[in-house]
Amino acid sequence: MSSPFNRRAAIWTGAVAAAAAAALAVWLVVVPDDPGPGDRFDPGAAYLDPSLPIAERVDDLLARMTIEEKAGQMTQAVVDAVGGSEDDIRDLGIGSLLNGGSDALHDTPEDWAAMIDGFQERALDSRLRIPLMYGLDAVHGNASLPGATVFPHNIGLGAAGDPGLAERTAAITAIETRVAGVHWTFSPCLCVARDSRWGRTFESFGEDPDLVGSMATVVNGYQGEDLSAATSVLATAKHFAGDGGTAYGSSTTEDYLLDQGVTxxxxxxxRRLHIAPFEDAIEAGVGSVMVSYSSNDLGDGPVKAHADEYLLTDVLRGELGFDGIVLSDWQAIDQISPDYNEAVRTSINAGIDMVMVPFDYRKFIDTLLEEVEAGNVSEDRVDDAVGRILTQKFALGLFEEPYADTSGADLVGSEEHRAVAREAAAASQVLLRNEDDLLPLSGEESVYVAGSGADALGRQLGGWSGAWQGTVEGVNEGTTILEGIGEVAGPGAEIRFSEDASEPIGAADVGVVVVAEDPYSEGVGDAGAGSHDMTLSEADAAAVDSVCAAADCVVIVVSGRPVELDGHLERVDALVAAWLPGSEGAGVADPLFGVEPYTGTLPVSWPRKVDDEPLNVGDPGYDPLFEFGFGLGT
Incomplete structure (x- = not known):
């Protein structure tokens, strides 16, 4: 892989190969007065020799590091926290930076790369020249980058039920992420959603652990055959373990009814429901695992996953043989105890290797050093953690090519990539009702389109798209479902649109009402929290009732989970679950007009009423509106 070393390429190459005395002179400028082990930077050090096995390189580098440098490597700070204090990256040896949510900080891959390369320069000014890793939540495409290809959320890919297709979406996400200088995605979510009131349901592939585990192919898509390639990113299986099984109302935080609760x-x-999919990811070689905010109660009272040494060390590391990075979630160790020293030592001793601090990184580093000095955290535990972190940095090729390769920037949002997103959107559509074979439409009809999801890109993108919670307006480029209908319908079709169905329906042959949830993420989307309650909005319900009373009627549901349809289905002739289809609304229109068949099946059980949750196949008295695995074909 070639890399445009647009900043200090000659210096870096000279240091690694010991090719030029002038380069070495530059490297030796920033050296602490008392650097400790290894004295000064040694360009002939074994850890800089790419021909050696990674394990040897790790051992050599660990032997040269001070305890302060090791503590820095175990620290992940949010990019906003180091803005204006970028020398801290060098002085503290911070191991990783991350984006806050999916915030769109820059408009182009080149601008993203320039920002991250600037941070990388600071890291390479440190005594041992250890590069940093930059991570973000590219969970269904690099939706932090305007113009990027955005795929259906996992719930839609679970409906498609095609592990190979899911792998292809991840491979494209990796390309559009690494080209922006980002090395690490906090994906895939291998949670098993057992209660659709959970606001993260759309991040799950479904309610069945076998279905979820089959989608661990996305790890191969992200990481590729060579993690150091400009087309690969480090993957993260999350959240270990049990976050999809939290009991309703089990959280002690008033605003969060399911998220961060107790399983x-x-x-x-x-093990059967929530740990099994992680075994598939580990077998696929996933490089990192993120720990769950939630707690597990196995009969002896709840234990925070971040404090659970049995699950993290005995099971994950020992029994399952995971040898990658165990990463905390955002500020999650703080929830272990109000005593920060206790929170730090408990989480590290439990098996956390890198802590997503994310703000007060100095406090974390100082506290960790205090705990090591007091003998409460062993240096062996620290070495184990840092060794795992360095192993992935070597695998990513960052010691050889630390800066971004933006030569593939023209691939971002390319027609080729969007074609795969359109294919994935079409494959995720689930046909739930089709009276008198109304669908597919011929494309020659007069079509009256209504509903809040018809012409709202942000609603079909969902959360984690341009911002943590997403936005109704949407910040990414794409095609709305209405635009897709106009594109796919035949030249003889007449398309009219009225979002609230206030315009006369007239002699329309068919009405298409696209109802939708507003975007949300995490506990903000828990049913009962804020305005998210798994029911149709008053406006959408009125549009369904009005349009379906006047014409043959198709209702398309754009949502991250099943919504309550009780009382609105009497006049509905065809019903489609579109999930959160991403940037390519034409993928929703393709099966609507028969360009592609309907092949999707329900990845979760669809309740008659919200209060029927939790509802999962195999439950006693199982009586859903539509069963898990149901889907009509065309």
């Missing part, structure tokens, strides 16, 4: 299961059930 109350026997160990056997926890």
């Amino acid at each position: 109350e299961l026997s160990e056997e059930e926890l």
